[in-house]
Amino acid sequence: MDFSLSSEQKQIREMIAEFVDEEIKPRASEIDEIDEFPHDLVHEMGELGLMGMPFPEEYGGAGLDYHSYAIGLSEISRGSGGLGTVVAAHISLAGNMLYEFGTEEQKGTYLTPLAEGKDVGAFALSEAGAGSDVPAMETTARKEADDYVINGGKLWISNGSVAETVTLFAKTDPEAGNKGISSFIVRPEEDEGFFVEGTEKKLGDKGCPTAELRFSDLRIPESRRLGEEGEGFVHALKTLNGGRITIAARGVGLAQAALDDAREYANEREQFNQPIGEFQTIKHKLADMDTKLSAARLLMHQAADLKIREEDFIKEAAQAKLYASEVSREVANEAIQIHGGYGYTRDFDVERYYRDAKLNEIYEGTSEILRNTIGDQVLD
Numbered sequence: 001m002d003f004s005l006s007s008e009q010k011q012i013r014e015m016i017a018e019f020v021d022e023e024i025k026p027r028a029s030e031i032d033e034i035d036e037f038p039h040d041l042v043h044e045m046g047e048l049g050l051m052g053m054p055f056p057e058e059y060g061g062a063g064l065d066y067h068s069y070a071i072g073l074s075e076i077s078r079g080s081g082g083l084g085t086v087v088a089a090h091i092s093l094a095g096n097m098l099y100e101f102g103t104e105e106q107k108g109t110y111l112t113p114l115a116e117g118k119d120v121g122a123f124a125l126s127e128a129g130a131g132s133d134v135p136a137m138e139t140t141a142r143k144e145a146d147d148y149v150i151n152g153g154k155l156w157i158s159n160g161s162v163a164e165t166v167t168l169f170a171k172t173d174p175e176a177g178n179k180g181i182s183s184f185i186v187r188p189e190e191d192e193g194f195f196v197e198g199t200e201k202k203l204g205d206k207g208c209p210t211a212e213l214r215f216s217d218l219r220i221p222e223s224r225r226l227g228e229e230g231e232g233f234v235h236a237l238k239t240l241n242g243g244r245i246t247i248a249a250r251g252v253g254l255a256q257a258a259l260d261d262a263r264e265y266a267n268e269r270e271q272f273n274q275p276i277g278e279f280q281t282i283k284h285k286l287a288d289m290d291t292k293l294s295a296a297r298l299l300m301h302q303a304a305d306l307k308i309r310e311e312d313f314i315k316e317a318a319q320a321k322l323y324a325s326e327v328s329r330e331v332a333n334e335a336i337q338i339h340g341g342y343g344y345t346r347d348f349d350v351e352r353y354y355r356d357a358k359l360n361e362i363y364e365g366t367s368e369i370l371r372n373t374i375g376d377q378v379l380d
């Protein structure tokens, strides 16, 4: 058992941390304020290989192992929670759908531009009436000769209004429940019948557009189907399992940002003629924040380790995501408390971390659904 990073993993972390400190952190408040997709930063991240971190070089990726990818995603999220979602949805969801279930031709055509950062990806699963309850989806893909004709709509789609490639789930056999769902590749700029209805006004996660999509007789060739008909539900579950490692990473990054700011403030701020960090209550808060963050990071790496070894990691990914999500919210909350009144204002970043962290408990499996998943495995 070895808990230390390899020298290559350390180098990757340092390289990404430097980019985050120089390019992302100084822009994070502005991104939060204007809530627009930062095309220039995403382009720069593409140049650095950050939009294709875990994919093999033959598909335009950086070929990083899953520990390094998780470290990279947590560093990006330390800079901006919104950018963390942009990258997680692009790589862990859209990219991984193509990498795991695409043919060689589909990977060459659609994954490579994603991994190189030339295209942006989105993953369109959720609908107004189908969030946790995925099989309740109503979007259909009707077979017509060699084409599919898609009708319906999706809600809450990260990157949905800016993506060039969308991996989309629809029912090819509406009577067959979860076995009637299939997955497809859709290209909003090429395919007629793809409409962006708008984007959500959110509590946090700014800079990552969360879009409502509508499909009206959207016709795509059969060659855009991923895998076989009826495999879509399994594709979604497998992809979300891997994705949970990166939402854990987003939690770790946000908690690290909150702890860093709280520590600095506790050293600087004086009350009763001493730094507030010298009050035992504040010191103990920092101790708990650091301990929880370390535990969340270890759970993240445990899940990544099992994935690398190609062992079952459903429970461990759910635990990592559940725990890191709650820790990110708790640590950000304590960071606000340590900042006192200042922490409740936009003059400091801790309130942004809190707003960004809350999302971790909702998307890619709510904390309640994850407890169901973990509980089922414990009882098994």
Ligand SMILES: Cc1cc2nc3c(=O)[nH]c(=O)nc-3n(C[C@H](O)[C@H](O)[C@H](O)COP(=O)(O)OP(=O)(O)OC[C@H]3O[C@@H](n4cnc5c(N)ncnc54)[C@H](O)[C@@H]3O)c2cc1C
Binding pocket: 089, 123, 124, 125, 126, 128, 129, 130, 131, 132, 133, 155, 156, 157, 158, 159, 202, 205, 210, 359, 362, 363, 364, 365, 366, 367, 368, 369, 372
């Ligand atoms: C900012 C943002 C970005 C998102 N990005 C994407 C994306 O890129 N792609 C995508 O497809 N989706 C995305 N989502 C959707 C997200 O995955 C869903 O919101 C989430 O799965 C919850 O679904 P819901 O909102 O319909 O809530 P519901 O499923 O209606 O849940 C409401 C409440 O009931 C609880 N509940 C539901 N079922 C159970 C149960 N069986 N047991 C116990 N409790 C239960 C939930 O835990 C929750 O507390 C995003 C959401 C947000 C907010």
